[in-house]
Amino acid sequence: MKAHADRFLVPTSGKRTYEVTGQIQRIVRDSAVKTGQATIFVRHTSASLIIMENADPSARTDLHGFFDRLVPENAPWFVHTCEGPDDMPSHIRMVLTGCSLTVPILDGDLALGTWQGIFLFEHRKAPHTREIAVSVIGQ
Amino acid sequence: MKAHADRFLVPTSGKRTYEVTGQIQRIVRDSAVKTGQATIFVRHTSASLIIMENADPSARTDLHGFFDRLVPENAPWFVHTCEGPDDMPSHIRMVLTGCSLTVPILDGDLALGTWQGIFLFEHRKAPHTREIAVSVIGQ
Amino acid sequence: MKAHADRFLVPTSGKRTYEVTGQIQRIVRDSAVKTGQATIFVRHTSASLIIMENADPSARTDLHGFFDRLVPENAPWFVHTCEGPDDMPSHIRMVLTGCSLTVPILDGDLALGTWQGIFLFEHRKAPHTREIAVSVIGQ
Numbered sequence: 001m002k003a004h005a006d007r008f009l010v011p012t013s014g015k016r017t018y019e020v021t022g023q024i025q026r027i028v029r030d031s032a033v034k035t036g037q038a039t040i041f042v043r044h045t046s047a048s049l050i051i052m053e054n055a056d057p058s059a060r061t062d063l064h065g066f067f068d069r070l071v072p073e074n075a076p077w078f079v080h081t082c083e084g085p086d087d088m089p090s091h092i093r094m095v096l097t098g099c100s101l102t103v104p105i106l107d108g109d110l111a112l113g114t115w116q117g118i119f120l121f122e123h124r125k126a127p128h129t130r131e132i133a134v135s136v137i138g139q
Numbered sequence: 140m141k142a143h144a145d146r147f148l149v150p151t152s153g154k155r156t157y158e159v160t161g162q163i164q165r166i167v168r169d170s171a172v173k174t175g176q177a178t179i180f181v182r183h184t185s186a187s188l189i190i191m192e193n194a195d196p197s198a199r200t201d202l203h204g205f206f207d208r209l210v211p212e213n214a215p216w217f218v219h220t221c222e223g224p225d226d227m228p229s230h231i232r233m234v235l236t237g238c239s240l241t242v243p244i245l246d247g248d249l250a251l252g253t254w255q256g257i258f259l260f261e262h263r264k265a266p267h268t269r270e271i272a273v274s275v276i277g278q
Numbered sequence: 279m280k281a282h283a284d285r286f287l288v289p290t291s292g293k294r295t296y297e298v299t300g301q302i303q304r305i306v307r308d309s310a311v312k313t314g315q316a317t318i319f320v321r322h323t324s325a326s327l328i329i330m331e332n333a334d335p336s337a338r339t340d341l342h343g344f345f346d347r348l349v350p351e352n353a354p355w356f357v358h359t360c361e362g363p364d365d366m367p368s369h370i371r372m373v374l375t376g377c378s379l380t381v382p383i384l385d386g387d388l389a390l391g392t393w394q395g396i397f398l399f400e401h402r403k404a405p406h407t408r409e410i411a412v413s414v415i416g417q
Contacts, residue, residue: 001279003314003416005384033327035142037178037274037382039315041392045331050234052185058219059230065216066231069349080216080336091337092344093278095328095375097234099394102178102241102380104274106144111272113182116238133389135315135382137276137415139143140279175281176317176413189373192323197358198369204355204369209348214397217334236373241317243413245283250411252321276415277281 004031004136010120012128014027015086017060017119021130024118025110027134034108036138040101043131046123050096054117067093067123086091090123095137097121104137143170143275147258151267152165154207154225156191156199156258159271163257164249166273173247175277179240182270185229185262186235193256206232206262229262245278282309282414288398291404292363294345295330295338295397300412301397303388303411312386314416318379321409324368326375326400332395345371345401363369366402373398 006027010018020040026037037074042049071092073085080088101118102112112118120130145166147159159179167177169188181188192198210231220226240257243250251257259269283304298318306316321325323361325379331337349370360364379396382389390396398408 001142003267003279005313005382033142035274036276037142039382041380041382041389043389045329045391045393047401051184051238052234054400056219059227061216062217062219062227063231063234066210066214071344075340078340080334080340085371086341088337090340091331095330095341098237098376099329100380102180102239104178104272105146106272106274111180111182111274113184113270115184116182117157117188132393133382133384135313135384135389135416137314138274140281152350172281174283174413175415190371190377191325192369195358198366201356201358201366202373205349237376241319241378242378243283243317243319243411245411245413250319250321250413252323252409254323257323272356277413 001139005116007131007133010130012122012130014125015122016064017121019117019119024134026108028105028136031107031136033136033138036105038103038105039135041133042099043133047130048094048099048121049101050097050114050119050121052119053115055115065096086125093123140195140278146270146272149269151261154261155203156260158256158258160257160260163273167244167249167275167277169213170275172244172277173242177242177244178274180272182231185268187233187238187260188240189236189258190255191258192254225264227249232262254259279417281389285409290400290405290408293400294342295399297395299396302412306383306388306414309414311414311416313385314383316381317413319411320369320377321411323372323407325378325381326372326399328375328397328399329394330397331393333393337404363393363402371401
């Protein structure tokens with residue numbers, strides 16, 4: 001049994017999803033863990049981590065559209081407005097989608113289904129550099 | 140310390156929740172882990188895993204009704220429509236509710252509260268067979 | 279490698295978020311785990327665990343307001359109404375935000391970002407005592 005930790009950075013350029021499956025698979029292989037689990041964690045309050053279909057990009061287009069409609073900018077009752085119109089929605093979108101994912105490891109690889117990819121979901125318009133921490137535990 | 144892995148299948152017959160607590164408790168007992176944690180993961184992009192009240196089925200009826208209203212089929216702005224009207228909503232519902240759960244293990248059993256059950260949340264109308272991977276780590 | 283478990287109680291007095299970061303950091307330090315992960319789990323179906331900005335309380339005010347609007351009390355189609363108008367919304371809010379969080383441990387502490395705090399999100403109006411279970415695994 002061992003515990004392995006690593007981190008990586010993802011530059012973002014606006015509100016949308018960015019696939020990070022490959023970076024996490026590399027960390028899992030580096031760990032040499034065959035049976036166990038990986039926890040992926042984004043260290044910010046205005047970006048999320050999600051698992052989403054990675055085959056047809058149009059599915060992610062509609063996902064982005066849904067969240068833009070569900071959490072509108074400029075809600076008249078917002079009081080936390082000092083950091084711009086996309087700031088408060090970014091925190092709400094992060095809470096709805098989560099900043100942590102745990103995925104089993106089977107036979108030395110993430111137990112993802114055929115169409116599952118891991119994505120950073122950026123909720124701010126301005127460019128950011130996001131840090132993702134990964135913890136792998138197993139044998 | 141050990142890492143134990145297992146999988147099981149759940150046949151579904153339409154959009155609703157299906158309890159899987161018993162199957163996961165059996166895997167935890169098989170692992171003989173007394174202190175640790177279990178990660179439960181559904182390997183699909185149109186079904187979720189949730190923890191929900193398991194006492195009164197009417198609570199789940201309203202949960203199903205809420206998600207049918209929150210993520211309508213046939214939104215006029217959807218572009219990912221080729222797999223039917225329940226396809227794009229299924230991905231959005233999965234992102235909102237999640238495909239991974241991690242539960243502590245105390246005294247050899249899942250640390251669920253009195254009313255907490257683990258449910259597969261199926262988001263497609265047509266029958267499916269869903270695969271759930273479980274990873275147990277502890278001592 | 280070791281697995282460490284602990285629990286603590288949080289008294290609540292109405293629908294809002296309550297920071298519990300300090301209690302969890304103490305459990306992680308008590309475990310003496312330097313590299314690994316902590317799973318935090320609330321053992322109830324009407325309260326959640328979230329990570330949220332902990333700098334400006336106004337951000338949490340708007341988060342509370344968003345969920346009050348997203349999941350209204352007294353929806354005319356609710357059938358699970360016997361435990362009061364805030365009961366069914368509490369279960370839906372819990373499913374949307376989750377009752378489990380897993381956070382990597384790096385250098386003996388939770389790998390939280392600068393502005394990330396861990397909060398119990400209480401969804402019932404009446405006072406409650408909530409139990410949180412914490413599982414720490416690592417070396």
